[in-house]
Amino acid sequence: MDATLTIWSKHMLKFWRNREESLGLALQSLLWVVLFGVGMRAMLGELTGGDYMSFVVPGIIALSALSGAVAGGTVLLDERLRGIVKEYLAAPIPRLSILLGNAASTTTKALLQALIILIVGAAMGARLTLNPLGWLGAFVLMVLFSLGFAALALAVAARTSSMMGYHGLIFLLNLPVLFASNALYPLAVLPTWMQVVTLLNPTTYAIDGLRGAAFGADGTIPYWICLLVLLAFTSLSVWLALIAFRKVTR
Amino acid sequence: MSQPTDAIRARGLVKRYGEVTAVDGLDLGVARGVICALLGPNGAGKTTTINILTTLTRPDAGTASVAGFDVVKQANEVRQRIGVTFQDIVLDPDLTGRQVLDVHARLYRIGREERKRRMAELVALVQLEGALDRLVKTYSGGMKRRLELARGLMTSPEVLFLDEPTQGLDPQNRVGIWEYIRDLRARQGLSLLLTTHYMDEAEALADQVGIVDQGRLVAQGTPQSLVAELGADVIRIAGSGDSSHLVAQLGDLPFVDKVSHRPEAGLIQIGVDNGSRRLAEVVTLASGNGYLIEDIAVARPSLGDVFLKYTGRALRDE
Numbered sequence: 001m002d003a004t005l006t007i008w009s010k011h012m013l014k015f016w017r018n019r020e021e022s023l024g025l026a027l028q029s030l031l032w033v034v035l036f037g038v039g040m041r042a043m044l045g046e047l048t049g050g051d052y053m054s055f056v057v058p059g060i061i062a063l064s065a066l067s068g069a070v071a072g073g074t075v076l077l078d079e080r081l082r083g084i085v086k087e088y089l090a091a092p093i094p095r096l097s098i099l100l101g102n103a104a105s106t107t108t109k110a111l112l113q114a115l116i117i118l119i120v121g122a123a124m125g126a127r128l129t130l131n132p133l134g135w136l137g138a139f140v141l142m143v144l145f146s147l148g149f150a151a152l153a154l155a156v157a158a159r160t161s162s163m164m165g166y167h168g169l170i171f172l173l174n175l176p177v178l179f180a181s182n183a184l185y186p187l188a189v190l191p192t193w194m195q196v197v198t199l200l201n202p203t204t205y206a207i208d209g210l211r212g213a214a215f216g217a218d219g220t221i222p223y224w225i226c227l228l229v230l231l232a233f234t235s236l237s238v239w240l241a242l243i244a245f246r247k248v249t250r
Numbered sequence: 251m252s253q254p255t256d257a258i259r260a261r262g263l264v265k266r267y268g269e270v271t272a273v274d275g276l277d278l279g280v281a282r283g284v285i286c287a288l289l290g291p292n293g294a295g296k297t298t299t300i301n302i303l304t305t306l307t308r309p310d311a312g313t314a315s316v317a318g319f320d321v322v323k324q325a326n327e328v329r330q331r332i333g334v335t336f337q338d339i340v341l342d343p344d345l346t347g348r349q350v351l352d353v354h355a356r357l358y359r360i361g362r363e364e365r366k367r368r369m370a371e372l373v374a375l376v377q378l379e380g381a382l383d384r385l386v387k388t389y390s391g392g393m394k395r396r397l398e399l400a401r402g403l404m405t406s407p408e409v410l411f412l413d414e415p416t417q418g419l420d421p422q423n424r425v426g427i428w429e430y431i432r433d434l435r436a437r438q439g440l441s442l443l444l445t446t447h448y449m450d451e452a453e454a455l456a457d458q459v460g461i462v463d464q465g466r467l468v469a470q471g472t473p474q475s476l477v478a479e480l481g482a483d484v485i486r487i488a489g490s491g492d493s494s495h496l497v498a499q500l501g502d503l504p505f506v507d508k509v510s511h512r513p514e515a516g517l518i519q520i521g522v523d524n525g526s527r528r529l530a531e532v533v534t535l536a537s538g539n540g541y542l543i544e545d546i547a548v549a550r551p552s553l554g555d556v557f558l559k560y561t562g563r564a565l566r567d568e
Contacts, residue, residue, distance in 0.1 A: 082342075086340055090304050090305065
């Protein structure tokens with residue numbers, strides 16, 4: 001636990017120091033809500049009864065968590081390529097803490113970004129719930145979702161030997177995962193085959209649960225199912241990442 | 251020579267990477283409080299050996315213990331008792347020197363007060379006081395090495411491993427690092443294993459030298475005893491012509507200890523009891539065998555000559 005915390009705090013330190021990264025992240029969130037959200041609302045306003053912002057903010061949060069996970073993988077890959085991971089490996093710490101420290105810092109950044117998106121989204125007209133339990137529920141989902149994809153990215157980062165290879169493999173994690181979900185369009189309007197695809201995608205459960213918990217929307221899927229699916233997904237990802245990591249370090 | 255209390259003890263270590271056998275039955279014993287240098291060319295298996303001893307790599311065969319603990323079965327016990335600097339500089343460029351040392355010590359669960367105390371002491375030792383709050387990416391190569399040395403010592407290790415500690419440094423910085431390492435000798439109980447392909451480095455630092463070639467330890471001893479085995483002096487001749495008869499005849503002479511021969515370079519190295527007295531005899535013998543001497547020198551033998559004796563190659567031929 002100590003080692004996880006140490007690695008987490010080191011990454012956060014680097015994150016604050018690196019102004020391009022921290023400011024870039026904030027600006028990215030802002031632009032997504034303002035440009036994408038407002039633009040889509042203008043087009044779809046009439047179709048969705050005017051509350052597209054409440055609908056799309058959870059999707060934008062998921063998107064930022066996905067790109068955050070990709071960036072989190074590059075942190076590990078960079079430390080691997082520089083040999084810094086050897087410092088951890090020669091230290092009396094569990095191998096798992098190296099992964100958890102990485103995933104924790106990625107998740108923290110994603111949560112910070114989610115906070116900005118929520119604030120900007122609310123300012124642009126998204127109707128947030130006032131129920132603190134809803135907030136807690138949303139928080140749990142965001143942590144699980146971000147942790148799960150961070151671990152997947154770490155699994156890839158543990159195995160690839162170059163930045164190029166990493167980005168080639170990781171491309172799958174980003175936009176396709178987003179498009180094959182309910183982030184930008186409601187489940188109900190999709191053709192059946194695409195509904196099946198989206199229901200296999202954990203992103204769908206994160207977003208649907210988030211809409212229900214934080215925005216009081218009528219969830220298509222019950223919250224407890226979203227929670228279970230994400231729990232299973234995150235455990236599986238962390239397990240995969242640990243296997244990938246073990247293989248490389250021996 | 252090997253007791254259970256040895257700092258390092260390795261028996262029959264083997265490590266293969268696919269077709270390549272990096273370490274091929276290596277034995278090593280280093281007593282506590284001793285500085286041991288593994289000397290060998292690049293690719294001899296020095297770094298793989300260090301990786302096994304520091305628990306980064308599992309050996310395919312053989313056993314090793316460090317500070318009395320098995321590197322495979324008791325890896326965590328070993329990790330608590332060692333410090334390492336790697337062959338490449340392994341530092342986070344976006345942290346300050348202070349943060350590098352602090353993060354490292356926190357990984358070993360060293361308390362805040364203790365971290366402060368050790369940092370002050372070590373930073374003074376490696377003379378980085380003025381640069382401690384600067385980002386590592388602004389450091390020179392020598393400063394980075396000194397910071398790594400301090401980092402390896404932050405956890406008060408019983409055994410310190412330094413893999414090529416002065417590689418890529420200019421001569422002035424190398425001598426500086428040597429001084430820091432010699433200072434460490436004063437610390438009680440610290441044992442040190444370093445690898446190098448610089449002869450002068452091994453001679454300057456080590457109480458004990460192990461010569462590594464093709465994944466094996468081919469000789470081990472104090473630099474003085476290894477050199478003394480060669481004889482009192484070495485006569486080196488370079489030339490052309492048929493050298494095989496000459497080498498055979500030289501080997502039969504009573505005052506010759508050892509003849510090393512590198513036909514491809516036209517070099518013959520003869521260990522003798524007294525160089526200047528035997529010079530004339532060697533020259534006579536050479537002309538009698540139709541060997542044309544182009545250059546001849548008498549020298550006190552060095553570790554380089556020891557290396558040539560055990561491996562048949564000069565350290566620089568890689």
